[in-house]
Amino acid sequence: MTRNIQGWLNKQARMLMLYFIVACIALPPITASAGKEGVYLSDTVYFTIEKVRFSAGADDSVLRFAINLHNGSSAAVDYNPFGVRVTDDSGFSYSAQLTGQQSARVLPGKEQEFAYEARIAKGVQAEQLRVVLFAWNYGASITMNDIGSFSVTAAMEFAAESAPQAIVPLSKVDTTLSSDDKVEFRIGNEYFIYENNDWNLYIDLVAQNAGTSGLTLPAGLKMRLEDASGQTVAVTTIDGADRSLLPGKPQRITVRAAIPAEDSANDWTLQFYYGNANAPTVLDSMAAGKTVKASAIGDSLSITDIQGQETVSVQVVSAAVSQSDGGQWVNAKVRVDNNGTYVASVPKLTARVQSRNGGVTVPADDSSATHPSYLSPKESESFSFNAFMPKGVDISDMQIALFETRSNGSATNVNGTNAASGTNNNTAANNANSNTNNTVTTKTVPVLIADLNNAQLYVQGTGGDYTIGDKIALSLDKKVEVAVSELKLYDNDSNGFKTAIAKLKVTNADSTVLSTPDLALELVDAAGHVYSGTRQTTAAAQLATNSSYLVSYSFLMSGIEEQQPLLLRVYNAKDAGKVPLGTIKVAFQQDDITDDTWNVFPYLINVRQRILLHSVLSTTFSYTLRMDLDLQRKEQIVADANLSKLQFELVDGTKQVISTQTIPFLGTTKLLNGTNELTFTNLKLNQYSSTNYINVYEIIETPNGVVKRKLTEFH
Numbered sequence: 001m002t003r004n005i006q007g008w009l010n011k012q013a014r015m016l017m018l019y020f021i022v023a024c025i026a027l028p029p030i031t032a033s034a035g036k037e038g039v040y041l042s043d044t045v046y047f048t049i050e051k052v053r054f055s056a057g058a059d060d061s062v063l064r065f066a067i068n069l070h071n072g073s074s075a076a077v078d079y080n081p082f083g084v085r086v087t088d089d090s091g092f093s094y095s096a097q098l099t100g101q102q103s104a105r106v107l108p109g110k111e112q113e114f115a116y117e118a119r120i121a122k123g124v125q126a127e128q129l130r131v132v133l134f135a136w137n138y139g140a141s142i143t144m145n146d147i148g149s150f151s152v153t154a155a156m157e158f159a160a161e162s163a164p165q166a167i168v169p170l171s172k173v174d175t176t177l178s179s180d181d182k183v184e185f186r187i188g189n190e191y192f193i194y195e196n197n198d199w200n201l202y203i204d205l206v207a208q209n210a211g212t213s214g215l216t217l218p219a220g221l222k223m224r225l226e227d228a229s230g231q232t233v234a235v236t237t238i239d240g241a242d243r244s245l246l247p248g249k250p251q252r253i254t255v256r257a258a259i260p261a262e263d264s265a266n267d268w269t270l271q272f273y274y275g276n277a278n279a280p281t282v283l284d285s286m287a288a289g290k291t292v293k294a295s296a297i298g299d300s301l302s303i304t305d306i307q308g309q310e311t312v313s314v315q316v317v318s319a320a321v322s323q324s325d326g327g328q329w330v331n332a333k334v335r336v337d338n339n340g341t342y343v344a345s346v347p348k349l350t351a352r353v354q355s356r357n358g359g360v361t362v363p364a365d366d367s368s369a370t371h372p373s374y375l376s377p378k379e380s381e382s383f384s385f386n387a388f389m390p391k392g393v394d395i396s397d398m399q400i401a402l403f404e405t406r407s408n409g410s411a412t413n414v415n416g417t418n419a420a421s422g423t424n425n426n427t428a429a430n431n432a433n434s435n436t437n438n439t440v441t442t443k444t445v446p447v448l449i450a451d452l453n454n455a456q457l458y459v460q461g462t463g464g465d466y467t468i469g470d471k472i473a474l475s476l477d478k479k480v481e482v483a484v485s486e487l488k489l490y491d492n493d494s495n496g497f498k499t500a501i502a503k504l505k506v507t508n509a510d511s512t513v514l515s516t517p518d519l520a521l522e523l524v525d526a527a528g529h530v531y532s533g534t535r536q537t538t539a540a541a542q543l544a545t546n547s548s549y550l551v552s553y554s555f556l557m558s559g560i561e562e563q564q565p566l567l568l569r570v571y572n573a574k575d576a577g578k579v580p581l582g583t584i585k586v587a588f589q590q591d592d593i594t595d596d597t598w599n600v601f602p603y604l605i606n607v608r609q610r611i612l613l614h615s616v617l618s619t620t621f622s623y624t625l626r627m628d629l630d631l632q633r634k635e636q637i638v639a640d641a642n643l644s645k646l647q648f649e650l651v652d653g654t655k656q657v658i659s660t661q662t663i664p665f666l667g668t669t670k671l672l673n674g675t676n677e678l679t680f681t682n683l684k685l686n687q688y689s690s691t692n693y694i695n696v697y698e699i700i701e702t703p704n705g706v707v708k709r710k711l712t713e714f715h
Contacts, residue, residue: 036158039133039148044072047133047148050113052155053166054126055271055285061120063152064099064167064284065131066113071106079104079114081136083144086118086152089128094118096131099169101180115167127153164286166272167210172283173274174218182210183217183245185272185284188252188308189301190292191446192264193401194354194361199264201225201289202238202446205253206308209245216244220274225257225288227266233257235270239406239443240306250308254445261358294356294399295450300337303347303404303447311344312375313337314448316400317382319455322579327391330452331572331579332364332400334383338375346371346381348405350444353387356397356451362387364400367574386575398452405444458580463567466584469505474570474581479510480517480543482570485550485635486601488589489562490700490707499707500555500588501700502533502568503601505637508543516543519581520573521553526564531555534703538640550602550639554702562588591711598711600644600698602637603665606630610714612694621688623650623659623680625714631673641666647699647708650680653691658683662699 040046052065063086071077086094096116106112120129129152134144166185171177188204209215223235240253259268270288273280295301297319302310319332330353338344351364364387371381389398466472471481486503500523508514521533533553540549565587569580591599596607609628614621625648641664650659659680663671694714700707 037150037154039150041077041147042073045077046070049131049150049155051115051165051167052152053284053286054120054129054152054156055269055282060122061124062282062284063094063096063118063120063126063129063131064116065152065155066115067131067133068111068113069106070111071108074108076108077106079106079112083134083136084116085132085134085144086120087130087132087149088120088124092121093132094120099179099182126156129153131155164288164290166270166284166286168221168272168283170215170218170221172281173220177215177218178211180211181213181215183215184208184210185286187270187286187288187291188304189447190289191401191449192289192292193352193446193449194261194358196258198258198261199358201257201259201268201292203255203257203270203288204304204445205240205255207240207245207251207253209247209249209251212247214244214246217241221283222273222280223255224271224273224280225259225268226271226285227263227268229266231263231266233259233268238445243306252304252306252308254443264358295448297450297452297454299450301448303336310340312347313339314347314349314402316402316448316450316452319400319450319452320458320579320581321389321395321398321452321455322458323391325391328389328393328395329579330364330387330389330398330400330455331575332385332450332452332455334385334402335380336375336383337380338377341377343374343376346373346375347447349383349447350403350405351383351385351387352401352403353385353389353452354399354401355393356399360390360393362389367572384572384575386579395455395457396453398455400450400452401446402448402450403444404447405442407442458583463569463583463585466568466586468586468589472570472582472584476517476581479508480514481507481509482517482519483507484568484584484586486589486599487568487586488591488709489557489560490698490709492556492705492707494705495556498557498560498562499702499704500531500557500560501702501707501709502553502555504551504553505548505635506543506551507548508545511545513545514543516540516549516551518573520571521555522569522571523555523557523586524567524569525560526566531557531560536640536643537703538642540638544638548635548637550637550643552643552700552702554700554704554707556704562590591709593710593712596712598696598698600646600665600711602633602635602639604632604634605671606632607712612714614688616685616688619685620681621683621685623683623692625678625680625694627676627678629671629673629676631671639666642701645699646671646711647697648678649695649697650683651693651695652687653689658687658692 036048038046038048048068050066050068055062067084069079084096086096096118099115099117102114130149132146132149134146137143137145164187168183170181171179186206188206191202193200225233235255235257238254238256243251245251268288269285271282271285273282275281297316300313300315303312303314305311314336317333317335322329352361353364354361364385366383366385368384468484471483474482483505484502485505490499490501492499523531533555536552539551543549568584568586570582571580598605608630611626613624645662645664648661649657651657661678665671696711697708
């Protein structure tokens with residue numbers, strides 16, 4: 001476009017246009033829309049200023065902006081008679097150059113953007129500048145008639161309400177490209193990750209080709225960060241810079257910069273430049289590090305594909321911190337959801353736990369089972385990450401950073417630094433590698449940072465009050481409820497140790513079949529001694545809908561005092577970090593062996609009547625125990641048939657066992673509600689005595705042998 005209108009507008013038409021423009025000079029700049037200045041030619045034709053960016057360089061500064069001509073009239077408007085310049089508060093003017101080729105003819109009901117760039121003297125600040133709109137006057141001499149102006153700072157404040165943006169003309173970097181080849185960059189997600197004793201700022205840039213033909217970012221295009229003092233930091237491209245940019249199609253590009261820890265709070269600007277670092281030519285810039293915000297537990301964040309479209313969402317569902325004298329185990333439950341209508345890949349997630357104030361970062365291991373490759377619509381997948389943090393890090397200072405490992409099948413640079421400068425020595429970026437054929441690369445980039453200040457805190461030695469039978473507050477992934485239905489001490493004749501048995505009621509409260517949670521249990525006595533529980537070997541693998549299952553744990557207890565208080569800690573058995581899912585205060589339940597009521601969960605047995613009869617043969621005799629029992633099942637719960645049985649021991653006056661009989665609660669020979677008979681046969685005559693009696697026990701088979709608990713005596 002040219003400002004010389006001779007040859008396309010005759011003299012009479014020029015004069016008519018000039019009269020129209022001069023008539024509009026009396027109209028001052030007014031508000032075109034809320035918070036934005038406008039210069040009006042009429043009620044329906046006006047100008048606004050857009051996309052104002054001010055970049056301070058080493059030798060000078062660059063002001064970039066766009067004038068938007070809005071044509072709401074019924075006739076086309078030509079932009080050729082107009083121009084702009086930039087003035088400072090001392091009255092000095094700077095020329096503004098168009099940075100592309102656009103049609104000057106704006107059709108009725110349309111608007112057209114005209115992009116400009118002005119080089120400003122070093123030291124001049126944005127608040128000193130105005131953009132002046134004028135009309136060319138081709139009279140006896142060519143003059144400029146000012147028709148309005150815009151405040152640069154007001155326009156920048158208005159633009160600051162939207163996401164930061166930079167428009168980079170690529171023809172200055174690569175002369176084979178046209179002046180219309182531009183790329184618009186916006187800030188997507190930003191993350192501060194503490195690595196290698198420095199804060200690393202990761203930025204997901206959204207790059208969009210503003211031209212009309214496909215292109216890739218030229219190798220000469222570089223990026224860096226600069227703070228207000230002029231300090232610069234190299235920016236490395238981690239992912240996406242080598243992909244083609246199609247017109248109008250967004251593309252995700254992830255970059256990283258290592259910022260010295262002492263300067264992490266500075267105001268930084270991301271600059272796009274070419275040339276060497278000592279004499280760069282800055283093409284455009286935008287604020288960086290301003291949108292960094294950690295998520296909270298429960299907040300969901302999208303994971304996007306290379307076009308910026310959501311594939312799945314990810315969130316930290318729950319977190320727990322277990323503190324001890326040696327340090328702190330951190331556990332975070334992470335869930336990935338497919339909220340879309342198509343099958344989505346499960347991201348390859350890794351994690352680190354870091355201190356928000358820097359100084360500490362540790363890897364977190366995923367203790368979950370193997371994850372599926374894909375998720376159908378509305379499906380989800382859970383991850384469980386564990387890390388060990390030093391005990392000096394406060395829970396309010398903890399964050400978890402999640403990373404995704406991405407694969408690229410057509411990489412051209414094994415380090416992923418096509419459009420970047422600087423070194424690539426950070427922990428995440430060092431995961432970039434390729435195979436020997438240079439056809440596959442992987443890059444590990446952050447996708448979420450979550451504060452753990454609201455994590456559930458466990459201090460060893462504490463626990464909540466608990467009543468046997470109540471649901472334990474556990475941070476389980478699924479709708480599974482767990483309660484301690486019974487906790488009692490048993491005798492182990494095999495090794496002489498007392499054995500504690502905890503019977504858990506595990507309930508599936510969901511509307512679908514769930515896997516039985518793999519839980520680990522510990523009992524802790526008042527002296528701090530820890531006793532690990534062993535789960536029964538025949539526990540059900542799955543929980544049916546709205547059903548409860550009995551799962552028992554046995555604890556070998558040496559030197560335990562039956563009356564002392566205990567802590568019961570519940571863990572995920574697969575979590576190496578042993579972060580408690582819940583901790584409760586418990587005590588052993590006591591039985592009265594003098595009454596006729598037996599509590600053998602899930603049964604309650606009342607002895608209504610009993611009699612012990614004997615009969616004598618020629619060389620032997622026998623006893624018959626006849627019992628009338630009221631047998632009640634206190635809860636409908638699925639239990640293993642071999643878990644718990646009743647054992648009746650015939651004992652002489654010296655407490656020597658003469659004979660035993662065992663009755664299960666399930667099966668063809670099970671204990672009945674009503675009359676039950678037991679016969680002890682083939683007893684020697686010399687074993688007969690009026691002092692003989694019967695001990696009644698509950699017996700349980702455990703991995704450490706059979707244990708028994710006395711219920712009563714029959715004399």
